[in-house]
Amino acid sequence: VILIIAGTDRKNSNTRKIANHVQALFTENGAETQLLDLAELQQSSMGGPYYGKAVGPDALVRAQELVLNADGIYVCVPEYNGSMPGALKYFIDHWKYPDAFEFRPFALCGLGTTWGGLRPVEHLQGVFGYRNAFIYPERVFLREIYKIMQDGALTDPFLLDLLRKQVQGFLAFVNALKAAGLDANSRRTTASPS
Ligand SMILES: Cc1cc2nc3c(=O)[nH]c(=O)nc-3n(C[C@H](O)[C@H](O)[C@H](O)COP(=O)(O)O)c2cc1C
Numbered sequence: 001v002i003l004i005i006a007g008t009d010r011k012n013s014n015t016r017k018i019a020n021h022v023q024a025l026f027t028e029n030g031a032e033t034q035l036l037d038l039a040e041l042q043q044s045s046m047g048g049p050y051y052g053k054a055v056g057p058d059a060l061v062r063a064q065e066l067v068l069n070a071d072g073i074y075v076c077v078p079e080y081n082g083s084m085p086g087a088l089k090y091f092i093d094h095w096k097y098p099d100a101f102e103f104r105p106f107a108l109c110g111l112g113t114t115w116g117g118l119r120p121v122e123h124l125q126g127v128f129g130y131r132n133a134f135i136y137p138e139r140v141f142l143r144e145i146y147k148i149m150q151d152g153a154l155t156d157p158f159l160l161d162l163l164r165k166q167v168q169g170f171l172a173f174v175n176a177l178k179a180a181g182l183d184a185n186s187r188r189t190t191a192s193p194s
Contacts, residue, residue, distance in 0.1 A: 003070035007088040054096035072174040079112035084120035101131030116141030
């Protein structure tokens with residue numbers, strides 16, 4: 001399963017709309033998906049006692065299970081004040097580590113105005129890289145996001161094609177890591193008992 005994260009809790013966000021497109025592209029390429037929109041994960045379900053543990057209120061545990069069981073994780077991230085939204089970092093800070101990060105494949109797409117979310121994407125590369133994730137090298141940046149969304153949809157064939165190629169490449173990346181037994185889930189199932 002590929003988990004797609006819409007990385008803001010802003011209701012009716014452009015990020016969620018792009019995540020819907022990305023989900024359709026994964027489906028078109030035969031992948032099973034789950035979509036997690038941070039607007040549906042109450043911030044009140046997180047907090048001090050639950051950092052890094054995969055425990056806590058049901059909604060948080062379920063969200064963490066999606067992360068821990070995914071074969072690959074695709075994050076759509078908007079730029080807020082030169083970085084990722086605090087809500088996304090706050091959610092990530094609740095993930096169980098190293099399990100939620102280490103040897104887990106990630107792909108990234110940024111949204112923004114002038115720079116198309118370059119900064120939050122690179123900040124996320126720093127975070128996931130620090131935690132030993134496998135980061136798919138091809139990223140997509142959606143610039144001038146207010147102009148390219150027509151009635152809430154992405155219609156530009158060039159941009160849709162960039163996303164399609166990235167999705168196809170990421171699926172090949174996930175499958176190659178799995179075939180080699182390198183990704184987190186393969187290690188978990190093939191590890192010899194100690
Ligand atoms: C709090 C906030 C801060 C923002 N800061 C930036 C920014 O620093 N750079 C940028 O390109 N866009 C910025 N934007 C615009 C977002 O990139 C834009 O709203 C876009 O639609 C993606 O966000 P959304 O998913 O919330 O719709 C900001 C938006 C908000 C709500």
